[in-house]
Amino acid sequence: xxxxxxxxxxxxxxxxxxxxxxxxxxxxxxxxxxxxxxxxxxxxxxxxxxxxxxxxxxxxxxxxxxxxxxxxxxxxxxxxxxxxxxxxxxxxxxxxxxxxxxxxxxxxxxxxxxxxxxxxxxxxxxxxxxxxxxxxxxxxxxx
Amino acid sequence: xxxxxxxxxxxxxxxxxxxxxxxxxxxxxxxxxxxxxxxxxxxxxxxxxxxxxxxxxxxxxxxxxxxxxxxxxxxxxxxxxxxxxxxxxxxxxxxxxxxxxxxxxxxxxxxxxxxxxxxxxxxxxxxxxxxxxxxxxxxxxxxxxxxxxxxxxxxxxxxxxxxxxxxxxxxxxxxxxxxxxxxxxxxxxxxxxxxxxxxxxxxxxxxxxxxxxxxxxxxxxxxxxxxxxxxxxxxxxxxxxxxxxxxxxxxxxxxxxxxxxxxxxxxxxxxxxxxxxxxxxxxxxxxxxxxxxxxxxxxxxxxxxxxxxxxxxxx
Numbered sequence: 525x526x527x528x529x530x531x532x533x534x535x536x537x538x539x540x541x542x543x544x545x546x547x548x549x550x551x552x553x554x555x556x557x558x559x560x561x562x563x564x565x566x567x568x569x570x571x572x573x574x575x576x577x578x579x580x581x582x583x584x585x586x587x588x589x590x591x592x593x594x595x596x597x598x599x600x601x602x603x604x605x606x607x608x609x610x611x612x613x614x615x616x617x618x619x620x621x622x623x624x625x626x627x628x629x630x631x632x633x634x635x636x637x638x639x640x641x642x643x644x645x646x647x648x649x650x651x652x653x654x655x656x657x658x659x660x661x662x663x664x665x666x667x
Numbered sequence: 668x669x670x671x672x673x674x675x676x677x678x679x680x681x682x683x684x685x686x687x688x689x690x691x692x693x694x695x696x697x698x699x700x701x702x703x704x705x706x707x708x709x710x711x712x713x714x715x716x717x718x719x720x721x722x723x724x725x726x727x728x729x730x731x732x733x734x735x736x737x738x739x740x741x742x743x744x745x746x747x748x749x750x751x752x753x754x755x756x757x758x759x760x761x762x763x764x765x766x767x768x769x770x771x772x773x774x775x776x777x778x779x780x781x782x783x784x785x786x787x788x789x790x791x792x793x794x795x796x797x798x799x800x801x802x803x804x805x806x807x808x809x810x811x812x813x814x815x816x817x818x819x820x821x822x823x824x825x826x827x828x829x830x831x832x833x834x835x836x837x838x839x840x841x842x843x844x845x846x847x848x849x850x851x852x853x854x855x856x857x858x859x860x861x862x863x864x865x866x867x868x869x870x871x872x873x874x875x876x877x878x879x880x881x882x883x884x885x886x887x888x889x890x891x892x893x894x895x896x897x898x899x900x901x902x903x904x905x906x907x908x909x910x911x912x913x914x915x916x917x918x919x920x921x922x923x924x925x926x927x928x929x930x931x932x933x934x935x936x937x938x939x940x941x942x943x944x945x946x947x948x949x950x951x952x953x954x955x956x957x958x959x960x961x962x963x964x965x966x967x968x969x970x971x972x973x974x975x976x977x978x979x980x981x982x
Contacts, residue, residue, distance in 0.1 A: 655817025
């Protein structure tokens with residue numbers, strides 16, 4: 525399967541083949557309907573209590589901003605509950621990955637927008653982080 | 668704390684175990700240096716460092732980097748704020764190098780109020796990075812002497828890295844963990860959101876101490892000095908994430924219009940005294956709108972002036 529998938533960055537990738545199109549469609553339809561997924565192509569839903577962080581108007585990947593209203597609603601879209609209030613509550617209910625709320629999630633690779641996170645997981649493309657970021661993490665774990 | 672060498676005057680005092688005081692500079696909207704100087708001068712010698720805000724409340728004001736340089740020229744140590752709202756990772760890195768080159772030695776990283784809170788709600792918000800990414804990136808530049816991309820710098824920037832946290836906004840149980848994440852990402856000091864809810868602050872600090880965060884970062888409690896009950900209502904209703912209990916509004920409102928300013932100062936003094944006693948607190952961060960005199964008064968009444976001498980002064 526991974527061989528069929530394209531390992532190159534999206535910009536260089538060849539025109540989507542039938543299988544890739546199908547994967548993208550299945551992911552998009554299912555995740556959009558269940559989680560209001562925004563197809564960032566680098567899914568961390570399991571780390572965020574199954575609350576998609578890209579629904580946050582500030583695209584925060586590491587927890588809520590300081591502007592959450594006292595009643596738990598979003599400062600930008602008051603009719604919406606804060607994505608991170610839902611993430612915190614959701615993560616407490618999960619049997620697994622609860623400690624992921626303490627993890628630092630890397631910066632978004634905006635090139636992956638509207639691509640399939642399943643494909644990117646299979647190809648390893650979603651593991652990309654800027655070299656300086658990776659080196660800092662390596663130094664931290666070794667020290 | 669693993670690094671004993673002081674990067675800034677503020678850092679020197681914190682390393683020395685002194686109780687520090689910082690204040691927020693009134694934002695200004697002029698193209699000349701005088702308005703910044705006029706806002707900053709009353710704070711000279713009364714606080715240890717002054718925050719230059721980054722287009723606070725999503726309203727454009729004079730550049731926080733230009734303001735920081737003007738403060739340095741006056742002999743006042745700046746803390747330069749960086750928000751994620753207006754700049755992508757390329758622009759942020761350029762400015763992080765820039766502030767260091769101009770002699771600013773403290774930065775503080777934050778998400779930033781949303782554009783919908785400002786007077787240009789139609790603009791394009793950026794939010795390329797979040798505040799934790801920004802903190803880590805500032806440390807990569809400084810400690811690794813490279814850009815985020817890994818490309819080498821000819822010399823690293825030199826600054827103490829700060830962050831903010833709001834103990835009062837939901838999900839409150841997660842806030843101490845988020846604080847811990849920020850320290851993990853690279854924050855060396857924290858300035859909290861404005862505290863009116865002392866019990867909530869105490870609970871937050873207790874959790875921070877239990878998590879060991881106060882062993883790794885200095886925490887400064889944020890205190891606002893209101894000038895009227897109207898100012899408190901404004902904070903409660905118009906500024907997202909500020910918890911203003913009704914009894915606090917009542918306390919200032921019941922003083923009457925003429926005595927409101929004094930009631931506001933007394934309120935702030937009481938909050939400052941309570942925060943000062945909390946385990947894990949290293950200082951205060953004072954804010955007031957057009958209230959340099961109020962800030963000076965609070966610092967004086969708390970017996971915190973004169974401020975201790977520092978060997979390493981800005982610039």
